[in-house]
Amino acid sequence: MMMIIVDEVIEHIFDFITSHKDRNSVSLVCKSWYKIERYSRQRVFIGNCYSISPERLIARFPGLKSLTLKGKPHFADFNLVPHDWGGFLDPWIKAFAKNRIGLEELRLKRMVVSDESLELLSKSFVNFKSLILVSCEGFTTDGLAAIAANCRNLRELDLQENEVDDHRGHWLSCFPESCTSLVSLNFACLKGEINLAALERLVARSPNLKSLRLNRSVPLDTLQKLLMRAPQLLDLGTGSYVHDPSSEAYNELKASIQKCKSIRSLSGFLEVAPRCMAAIYPICANLTFLNLSYAAGLHGNALTKLIQHCNKLQRLWILDCIGDKGLGVVASTCKELQELRVFPSDPYGAGNAAVTEEGLVLISAGCPKLNSLLYFCQQMTNAALITVAKNCPNFIRFRLCTLDPTKPDPVTNLPLDEGFGAIVQSCKGLKRLSLSGLLTDQVFLYIGMYAEQLEMLSIAFAGESDKGMLYVLNGCKKLRKLEIRDCPFGNAALLEDVGKYETMRSLWMSSCEVTLGACKTLAEKMPRLKVELINDSDQMEFNLDDDQKVEKMYLYRSVVGHREDAPEFVWIL
Amino acid sequence: MSLEEGGPESPESDVTINMMSFEDTELTLGLPGEGRSSSTTTTAAAVVNGAKCSAKRGYIETVDLNLGSCSSKPRGHGDTSVHDSGAGKPPAAKSQVVGWPPVRSSRKKAMNESCKYVKVAVDGAPFLRKVNLQAYSDYRYLIKDLENLFSSSFTIRNYGTCDDDKEESKLKDGAKGMEYVPTYEDKDGDWMLVGDVPWNNKNFSNMFKYCKLS
Numbered sequence: 179m180m181m182i183i184v185d186e187v188i189e190h191i192f193d194f195i196t197s198h199k200d201r202n203s204v205s206l207v208c209k210s211w212y213k214i215e216r217y218s219r220q221r222v223f224i225g226n227c228y229s230i231s232p233e234r235l236i237a238r239f240p241g242l243k244s245l246t247l248k249g250k251p252h253f254a255d256f257n258l259v260p261h262d263w264g265g266f267l268d269p270w271i272k273a274f275a276k277n278r279i280g281l282e283e284l285r286l287k288r289m290v291v292s293d294e295s296l297e298l299l300s301k302s303f304v305n306f307k308s309l310i311l312v313s314c315e316g317f318t319t320d321g322l323a324a325i326a327a328n329c330r331n332l333r334e335l336d337l338q339e340n341e342v343d344d345h346r347g348h349w350l351s352c353f354p355e356s357c358t359s360l361v362s363l364n365f366a367c368l369k370g371e372i373n374l375a376a377l378e379r380l381v382a383r384s385p386n387l388k389s390l391r392l393n394r395s396v397p398l399d400t401l402q403k404l405l406m407r408a409p410q411l412l413d414l415g416t417g418s419y420v421h422d423p424s425s426e427a428y429n430e431l432k433a434s435i436q437k438c439k440s441i442r443s444l445s446g447f448l449e450v451a452p453r454c455m456a457a458i459y460p461i462c463a464n465l466t467f468l469n470l471s472y473a474a475g476l477h478g479n480a481l482t483k484l485i486q487h488c489n490k491l492q493r494l495w496i497l498d499c500i501g502d503k504g505l506g507v508v509a510s511t512c513k514e515l516q517e518l519r520v521f522p523s524d525p526y527g528a529g530n531a532a533v534t535e536e537g538l539v540l541i542s543a544g545c546p547k548l549n550s551l552l553y554f555c556q557q558m559t560n561a562a563l564i565t566v567a568k569n570c571p572n573f574i575r576f577r578l579c580t581l582d583p584t585k586p587d588p589v590t591n592l593p594l595d596e597g598f599g600a601i602v603q604s605c606k607g608l609k610r611l612s613l614s615g616l617l618t619d620q621v622f623l624y625i626g627m628y629a630e631q632l633e634m635l636s637i638a639f640a641g642e643s644d645k646g647m648l649y650v651l652n653g654c655k656k657l658r659k660l661e662i663r664d665c666p667f668g669n670a671a672l673l674e675d676v677g678k679y680e681t682m683r684s685l686w687m688s689s690c691e692v693t694l695g696a697c698k699t700l701a702e703k704m705p706r707l708k709v710e711l712i713n714d715s716d717q718m719e720f721n722l723d724d725d726q727k728v729e730k731m732y733l734y735r736s737v738v739g740h741r742e743d744a745p746e747f748v749w750i751l
Numbered sequence: 752m753s754l755e756e757g758g759p760e761s762p763e764s765d766v767t768i769n770m771m772s773f774e775d776t777e778l779t780l781g782l783p784g785e786g787r788s789s790s791t792t793t794t795a796a797a798v799v800n801g802a803k804c805s806a807k808r809g810y811i812e813t814v815d816l817n818l819g820s821c822s823s824k825p826r827g828h829g830d831t832s833v834h835d836s837g838a839g840k841p842p843a844a845k846s847q848v849v850g851w852p853p854v855r856s857s858r859k860k861a862m863n864e865s866c867k868y869v870k871v872a873v874d875g876a877p878f879l880r881k882v883n884l885q886a887y888s889d890y891r892y893l894i895k896d897l898e899n900l901f902s903s904s905f906t907i908r909n910y911g912t913c914d915d916d917k918e919e920s921k922l923k924d925g926a927k928g929m930e931y932v933p934t935y936e937d938k939d940g941d942w943m944l945v946g947d948v949p950w951n952n953k954n955f956s957n958m959f960k961y962c963k964l965s
Contacts, residue, residue: 256850367857
C-alpha cells in the first residue's frame with residue numbers, strides 16, 4: 179500500500195524550512211514541490227535587484243511578505259560607482275502595491291529610495307511592520323514622516339549609514355499617539371535636530387521597545403530621560419555623550435543606566451567626553467556588542483579602562499587609536515570575542531594607522547573564538563599572518579586593509595602571499611576574504627587551492643598577470659562575488675571560462691587590463707549575463723575602439739532583459 | 752604630485768609611495784609655522800600660518816583650529832582626475848586614489864564631524880599637543896586637560912573660583928615667573944580670553960581659531 183503525503187502536509191513541513199538556500203533546493207525537487215514551495219514562501223532574498231524583475235517575483239511568490247533587496251555593487255561604498263547608476267526602489271513598490279502584495283518587511287541595501295516610494299509604501303501595505311535601510315540614499319526626512327504617520331503597525335524603523343537629506347522637519351512627531359508598537363528605532367545616521375519632547379513621548383508609549391539608537395542631536399540629559407522610560411532596552415545607541423561629569427544630569431544618568439540591566443548592545447558615542455564613560459561601567463559586564471567606531475574622542479586610558487569592564491564581549495568595533503597595546507587589553511579581557519572591526523581614525527588615509535600586525539597577533543592569541551575580522555592597519559607581516567592563522571582557524575570573514583595598499587612585509591620586504599596563504603589554508607570555513615599589501619600571483623594560487631568555501635573575494639592593487647585571476651576562477655567553486663580593482667588582469671583571464679559567471683552573482687573589474695572587445699565577446703557568448711560598462715557620470719561618450727581598456731565593468735547574471743533605467747553613462751552590451 | 756588635501760599644517764606636502772615615518776607626524780618641535788629646528792624662546796610672538804600674533808610676552812599657546820578634519824579635507828565625489836588606468840601599477844600617491852582606504856563615505860563624513868582637533872602650543876614647551884574640542888562640555892575640563900598635557904614643563908597654579916565660566920587657570924612657570932592664561936583668536940582675528948563666551952553652545956568650537964595660553 180502506498181502512502182500519499184497530502185500537499186498540506188508537505189506545506190506544513192516546508193514551514194520548518196526557513197533558510198533561503200534550503201527553500202531554493204526544495205523547490206527544485208519536482209513540479210509539485212516547486213508549486214507548494216512557491217505558494218508558501220513568505221521571505222525572499224534578492225542579492226542583485228537587476229537579476230529579476232518585480233513582476234517575475236510577484237508571479238512566482240504571490241504570498242510574499244518579507245523582502246531583502248540589494249542594489250549597487252559593493253564598491254559603490256567607496257565612490258567607485260557614480261550616483262544615479264541605478265538600484266531604484268520605486269518600480270518594486272509600485273508593482274507590489276498594484277498587485278496587492280501583503281508586504282510586511284522590507285530590507286534594502288545600497289538602493290536609491292525616494293520620498294515618493296516611501297510614501298507609497300506607507301500607504302499600500304496595511305500590515306507593514308519593518309523597514310530596514312542600509313547604505314541607501316535618495317530620501318529625506320519627509321519620506322520618514324510618511325512612514326511614521328501611515329504605518330499603523332510599525333515595529334521597526336532601522337536606518338543604518340544612509341545618506342538622508344535632513345529637512346529638520348518633525349518626522350518623529352508624525353508617529354500618531356496611537357502608535358505603541360515600536361520595537362526598534364534607529365535614526366543614528368540622521369544629521370539634523372529632532373523634537374526631543376516628541377521622542378520622549380514616543381519612547382514612553384512604546385512598552386515593547388527593545389532597540390533605540392539616537393543621533394548626534396540628542397543630548398545626554400535627554401538620554402537619561404529616555405532610559406528612565408525604557409529600562410527594558412536590549413540595544414542602545416547614544417546620541418551626543420558629552421556633559422559635565424559633576425552635574426546633576428550626569429548623576430541622574432548614572433542612576434538610570436544602572437537600571438538598564440538588559441542592555442547587551444551599545445553603540446553611538448558620536449561625540450564623547452571620556453570623563454563621562456564611568457557611567458557606563460555598571461552595564462559593561464553584560465555587553466555582547468560594543469561599537470565605539472565613531473568615538474574619535476575616546477582613546478588611551480579612558481578607552482582601555484572601559485574595555486576592561488567588558489569581559490563578555492562577542493563583537494567589538496573600534497578605531498585604530500586603541501593602538502596595539504590597547505588591543506592587548508582587548509585580548510586579555512574579551513575571551514569570548516568572535517568579531518573584531520578596527521576602523522581607521524583617519525579615514526582619508528593620509529596619515530598613519532595606529533595599529534600594526536602586533537595588535538592582531540595579540541588578539542589572535544587571546545581570542546581563539548575569533549571568526550570575523552575587519553582590520554585597517556599600518557602594516558602587516560607574513561609571520562604575523564601565519565601566527566594568526568594558527569591561533570584562529572575559525573575565520574569565516576577575514577578582511578585586511580593596509581593603509582598603503584601595496585605595502586610589503588616591512589621586516590622581510592617580501593609580498594604577503596605566504597601570510598594570506600596560511601590564512602586560507604588554515605581557515606577551512608572561510609567565506610569572505612579581502613586582501614591588501616604587496617601581492618603576487620602566488621597568493622591567488624593559494625586561494626584557488628585552499629579557499630574551498632570562499633564566496634566573496636575583494637582584490638585591489640594585487641597580482642602580476644592573468645594567471646592570478648584564473649587561479650581564483652578555476653579553484654573557488656563556491657565563489658559568488660568577485661570584485662577587483664587596479665589589477666593587471668585582462669582579457670585572457672576574463673574569457674577563459676565564461677560559464678563560470680553564471681554560477682556567480684556578479685563580477686566587478688575596474689582599472690584592470692580588460693578591453694572593450696573582450697567585454698563584447700563575453701556579452702555575445704553569454705546572453706544571460708549583463709555586461710555593464712560604467713563611465714564617470716559626466717562622461718556620456720564611450721570610446722568605441724575595441725582595443726580600448728575598459729575603466730569599469732560590472733557583470734551579473736540575470737533572468738530578465740536589460741534594465742531600462744540605466745543612465746547615459748552606463749552602456750549595457 | 753602634491754596632495755590636494757594637504758592643509759597648511761599638514762606635513763605631507765610631498766607624498767611618495769612610502770609612508771612617512773610615524774615620527775614625522777608626531778609632535779612637532781618649536782613654534783608652529785617655523786619648522787622643526789626652531790627655537791623655543793619664550794619671548795617671540797607666535798607666528799602661526801604666516802599670520803603675526805600680537806606681541807604678548809612670555810607665552811604662546813596657539814591652537815590651530817583644524818575645522819572638520821583630522822588631517823585632510825574630504826575628497827569630492829566623483830573625483831577621478833587623479834586616477835590613472837594604473838592597472839598593476841602602485842598608486843603614485845596613495846592618498847590620491849579614489850576609494851582607498853575602503854571606508855564608506857557615511858563613515859568618513861561622520862568621522863569628520865566628530866573630530867575637532869586643535870593644536871595647542873605653549874611658548875617654551877618643547878612640543879605641541881592636540882586636543883579634540885568635541886570631547887568637552889565646558890571650559891573647565893578643557894583647561895584642566897591642557898594643564899595636564901603641559902604639566903611636565905610647568906607648575907600649575909589654580910586661580911579663581913570653580914563655578915564661574917570665567918575661571919582662569921593659570922600655568923605658571925615658577926622659574927621664569929611668567930604666567931599663562933588661555934586665549935584664542937576668533938574669526939575676526941582678535942585675541943580673546945577664553946571663558947567670556949558660554950561653552951554650552953554647539954557653535955562654540957567653530958569660533959575657535961587659536962587658543963593661546965598666555
